[in-house]
Each structure stands twice: as structure tokens, then as C-alpha cells.
Amino acid sequence: EDKVVQSPLSLVVHEGDTVTLNCSYEVTNFRSLLWYKQEKKAPTFLFMLTSSGIEKKSGRLSSILDKKELFSILNITATQTGDSAVYLCAVDSNYQLIWGAGTKLIIKP
Amino acid sequence: GAGVSQSPRYKVAKRGQDVALRCDPISGHVSLFWYQQALGQGPEFLTYFQNEAQLDKSGLPSDRFFAERPEGSVSTLKIQRTQQEDSAVYLCASSLAQGTGYTFGSGTRLTVV
Numbered sequence: 593e594d595k596v597v598q599s600p601l602s603l604v605v606h607e608g609d610t611v612t613l614n615c616s617y618e619v620t621n622f623r624s625l626l627w628y629k630q631e632k633k634a635p636t637f638l639f640m641l642t643s644s645g646i647e648k649k650s651g652r653l654s655s656i657l658d659k660k661e662l663f664s665i666l667n668i669t670a671t672q673t674g675d676s677a678v679y680l681c682a683v684d685s686n687y688q689l690i691w692g693a694g695t696k697l698i699i700k701p
Numbered sequence: 702g703a704g705v706s707q708s709p710r711y712k713v714a715k716r717g718q719d720v721a722l723r724c725d726p727i728s729g730h731v732s733l734f735w736y737q738q739a740l741g742q743g744p745e746f747l748t749y750f751q752n753e754a755q756l757d758k759s760g761l762p763s764d765r766f767f768a769e770r771p772e773g774s775v776s777t778l779k780i781q782r783t784q785q786e787d788s789a790v791y792l793c794a795s796s797l798a799q800g801t802g803y804t805f806g807s808g809t810r811l812t813v814v
Contacts, residue, residue, distance in 0.1 A: 628743070630803065637743025682805075689790065689808045 594619040596683050598692035606700050609671050613695045615681035616663040623684040625664050627655055630678040630694065638666070638679075671699045703727075705806035707793050713812045714783045722778045722809045726795030733776050734803070735768055736792040744792050750776060783813045 596617045605611055617625065624642045628635040639648045641657035641664060648655050652671075657664045668675055676699045681692040706725040714720050726733050732751055736744035737760075746760040752773035761768070765783075770776040780787055790810050794803040 635744060635803070635805075689792070689805070691805055691807075 594683075594685055594690050596681055596690050596692040598679075598681050598695050600695060601693065602696040602698070604698045604700060605671060607671060607673060609699075610667065610669045611671060611697065613666040613668075613679050613681075613697070614663060615666070615692055617681075617683045617690070618662065619683050619685035619690060621685050622659070625657055626682045626684065626689075627664070627666050628680040628682065630680050635680060668697075673699045673701055675699050705793055705795050705804050707791075707806035707809050709809060710807065711810050711812075713814060716784060716813055717782050718813075719779065719781045720783055720811065722780075722791050722811070724776045724778070724793030724795075724806060726774065726776070726793070727804055728774075730795035730797055730804075731773075732796045732798060733770060734794045734796075735776070735778050736794065737762075738790045738792055738808070740789075747778070747791075780811075783811075785813050787811060788813045 599614045603611060624640050626640050627638040629638055638653060639655045641655060644657055644659040652669045655664060655666045666679060676697060678694040678696050680694045682689045705727055708723045712720055734749050735747040737747055738744040748761055748768045749757040750770040753770050765781045767779045778791060788811055790808040792808045793806045796803050
């Protein structure tokens with residue numbers, strides 16, 4: 593059965609800290625892995641990863657994929673209170689998106 | 702059900718054909734949303750229901766797109782006279798109430814040829 597597992601389920605850190613969120617997967621037909629930031633409205637697309645070892649960066653956020661070990665990490669450096677959200681990982685497998693349960697990140701001022 | 706269920710998972714339509722995409726939200730979830738996600742982009746909002754009432758349809762790209770939720774549970778997104786630019790993943794999400802967490806379905810990937 594295809595599955596995507598995110599860890600930790602929740603994380604509380606102080607502003608300025610660096611965090612690493614994990615996403616591991618077992619799917620039958622991997623096409624890509626996607627990261628989203630979910631707040632109260634529509635999720636914000638962060639990254640799409642298809643190749644191993646190539647880091648994608650956007651400001652303080654970066655992500656990398658390891659297709660051999662079947663996981664991805666999302667790093668956020670110098671966290672700010674506005675980074676507080678649920679971070680979702682999804683794998684595009686055989687024409688459907690398989691979602692992780694998300695990591696709830698809380699940034700304390 | 703335990704999650705949001707969408708069907709079909711994959712649909713290939715000839716240009717000009719009408720399609721209907723189905724979303725079964727989590728039982729008891731009042732709010733239901735449809736999104737369109739093009740490859741490599743984030744989901745774009747299409748429309749929002751609260752129970753059977755369609756409160757916001759501002760994201761529907763043209764009058765070829767129509768959504769309904771007649772009994773406040775299952776929703777159908779219909780696209781008439783499909784065009785190639787309609788090719789995308791159509792995501793459905795539900796939530797217990799507006800502003801609370803969303804649960805997304807697996808999506809329907811529509812390819813118009």
C-alpha cells in the first residue's frame with residue numbers, strides 16, 4: 593500500500609531557530625514529491641522534487657530528495673512567526689497525490 | 702468515509718467532450734473546496750461550498766465550469782466542451798468549518814487531447 597509518512601507530527605521552536613521536517617514514502621510509481629505550506633486558506637505550493645540530490649531553495653526554505661532512501665527533507669532557517677503552519681508533503685504516484693499527515697510547526701516569538 | 706475520496710483518479714478526454722469529476726468529502730464536513738493544479742504549480746482555488754450553498758465561485762475560469770453539491774455532501778465538478786488548457790489535477794478538499802484544517806483528496810488528473 594502506498595504511503596507517505598511525515599515527522600515530527602508537531603514541532604515548537606523559537607524564532608530564529610532552524611528546523612528540519614521529514615517526509616518518507618513508499619509508493620509503487622514515483623513521479624514527484626511536493627511540499628506545501630497550509631494555513632487557513634489554500635495551501636501554498638513550495639517545491640516539487642523529481643531528482644535526487646538537487647537542492648531546491650526559496651529564500652529561507654530549501655528541500656532535497658533522496659530517491660534511494662525514499663525521503664525528502666524541508667529545511668527552514670532563521671524561522672519567523674509567519675512560518676507557523678502545517679507543512680504537507682505529497683507524492684505524485686500513478687496519477688494520484690498521496691498525502692502525508694503534515695507537520696504542525698509553531699514558532700514562538 | 703475516513704478521507705476525501707475523488708473519482709475517477711485519471712481521465713482522458715477528447716477536446717470538446719464534457720467531463721464530470723466527483724468528490725466525496727469526509728462525513729460531516731460542512732465546507733468543500735475545489736482546486737485546479739497545473740503541473741509544477743500550486744493549487745488554484747475554483748469554488749467553495751458551505752453545505753449545499755455555493756458561496757464563492759470566483760475561481761471558476763469560464764462558464765464551461767460548473768460545480769454542484771445538491772445535498773450538502775457529494776460534489777460534482779463539471780467541465781463542458783473541454784479544452785487542452787483544462788488539463789490539470791483537480792483537487793477537492795473538505796473541512797469541518799471554514800477556517801479549520803483542510804483534508805485533501807488524491808485528485809483527479811484530467812488530460813485533454
